[in-house]
Amino acid sequence: MNQYFATVARGLETLVAQELEQLGASGVEPGFCGAAFEGDRNLLYRVNLWARLPFRILMKVDEFPCCDADELYRGIQKLDWSNYLTPDMTLAVNATGKSDRLNHTHFTALQVKNAIVDQQEDNFGERSNVELQQPDVRIGVHINRDVCTVSLDSSGNSLHRRGYRPAVGSAPLKESLAAALIQLSGWQPEQMFYDPLCGSGTLPLEASLKALNIAPGLFREGFGFETWLDFDSLLLEKLIAEARDSQRELLPAPIWGSDGDENAIALAMANAENCGVLDCVYFSQIELTDVFAPADTGVLFCNPPYGERLGKDTDLGAFYKKLGDILKQRFKGWTAFILSGNKELSQSIGLKSCQRIAVYNGTIPCQLMKYELY
Numbered sequence: 001m002n003q004y005f006a007t008v009a010r011g012l013e014t015l016v017a018q019e020l021e022q023l024g025a026s027g028v029e030p031g032f033c034g035a036a037f038e039g040d041r042n043l044l045y046r047v048n049l050w051a052r053l054p055f056r057i058l059m060k061v062d063e064f065p066c067c068d069a070d071e072l073y074r075g076i077q078k079l080d081w082s083n084y085l086t087p088d089m090t091l092a093v094n095a096t097g098k099s100d101r102l103n104h105t106h107f108t109a110l111q112v113k114n115a116i117v118d119q120q121e122d123n124f125g126e127r128s129n130v131e132l133q134q135p136d137v138r139i140g141v142h143i144n145r146d147v148c149t150v151s152l153d154s155s156g157n158s159l160h161r162r163g164y165r166p167a168v169g170s171a172p173l174k175e176s177l178a179a180a181l182i183q184l185s186g187w188q189p190e191q192m193f194y195d196p197l198c199g200s201g202t203l204p205l206e207a208s209l210k211a212l213n214i215a216p217g218l219f220r221e222g223f224g225f226e227t228w229l230d231f232d233s234l235l236l237e238k239l240i241a242e243a244r245d246s247q248r249e250l251l252p253a254p255i256w257g258s259d260g261d262e263n264a265i266a267l268a269m270a271n272a273e274n275c276g277v278l279d280c281v282y283f284s285q286i287e288l289t290d291v292f293a294p295a296d297t298g299v300l301f302c303n304p305p306y307g308e309r310l311g312k313d314t315d316l317g318a319f320y321k322k323l324g325d326i327l328k329q330r331f332k333g334w335t336a337f338i339l340s341g342n343k344e345l346s347q348s349i350g351l352k353s354c355q356r357i358a359v360y361n362g363t364i365p366c367q368l369m370k371y372e373l374y
């Protein structure tokens with residue numbers, strides 16, 4: 001049984017814990033910006049392939065008391081690194097956290113790297129090179145309250161980069177955040193889904209991946225664990241084949257996206273094609289003022305521009321008021337979820353929210369507001 005930690009955006013710890021349990025993890029414990037869990041290699045691969053919310057899955061390899069640079073060096077050298085990397089493999093070290101005497105993450109990472117390559121030099125007379133972008137083994141060290149936790153990053157590039165979205169519009173949502181918002185909303189695939197400000201299509205695409213039971217990891221070039229010494233390629237191939245077999249062909253209810261910008265719609269369609277759902281999801285160019293409810297009931301989702309990321313716009317207040325009016329007048333019977341990072345603008349919507357959920361969009365504190373439209 002290995003110990004793992006799934007890192008996630010702040011505020012989504014409980015949600016990711018639920019997701020991990022659904023994927024078969026045991027001993028799941030939400031922590032700061034992530035959740036710890038236990039399992040075998042099969043679970044590690046499954047979580048990397050199927051989890052929609054985490055950024056990275058770290059595998060813990062050691063934990064030891066560590067007050068200063070000398071203790072750090074000695075602790076790292078106690079591990080037999082030949083279990084994880086040979087001198088012909090590249091490495092990168094990422095340090096987080098700090099203590100009184102280890103308060104520069106760059107120095108901490110350097111000290112860990114030195115301890116590892118010095119051990120290799122002593123044992124083999126040669127050492128691994130550092131490769132920051134695509135290392136064979138990415139090592140994470142976290143310093144907290146004079147304890148050092150050492151992990152290997154099994155994911156490689158962050159899992160939110162699904163690989164289906166090389167094309168992004170302005171201020172796109174991270175795929176993992178879009179998936180989390182959909183999860184938080186309680187939307188079920190039997191309900192119609194519509195994003196009238198869809199940009200590059202992240203929300204409708206994540207909704208369709210969920211509704212069609214498509215594993216989000218299927219579009220990636222690879223995972224970090226594929227260059228580990230213990231990589232089991234047959235196991236990964238089996239899990240990928242099972243994932244492909246378990247996809248559904250048809251959506252139980254329509255998923256729509258529209259945007260006023262024709263370039264954004266072209267991007268959304270290119271992204272839909274990349275994840276094989278172009279035939280299922282409907283995208284069209286529609287100005288917000290021309291938007292209409294495509295069914296009597298459904299769930300409307302959007303993240304309108306809110307200044308921080310699209311530049312200051314004095315008309316944003318009027319835009320939010322218009323959005324509120326359109327929801328009120330044309331979407332009776334629907335439930336709407338709006339993500340906003342600006343309280344004043346949210347008030348301009350002029351509707352009473354029945355729920356507000358705090359989430360972070362990167363470093364921006366936001367709220368997901370829920371409106372029941374009668």
Ligand SMILES: C[S@@+](CC[C@H](N)C(=O)[O-])C[C@H]1O[C@@H](n2cnc3c(N)ncnc32)[C@H](O)[C@@H]1O
Binds near residue numbers: 170200201202260289
């Ligand atoms: C914050 S972005 C949405 C990003 C999107 N969720 C994604 O992940 O790519 C806001 C979107 O609102 C669209 N938009 C702004 N004003 C609009 C209008 N008047 N009518 C329709 N779309 C509009 C923009 O083109 C932009 O794509």
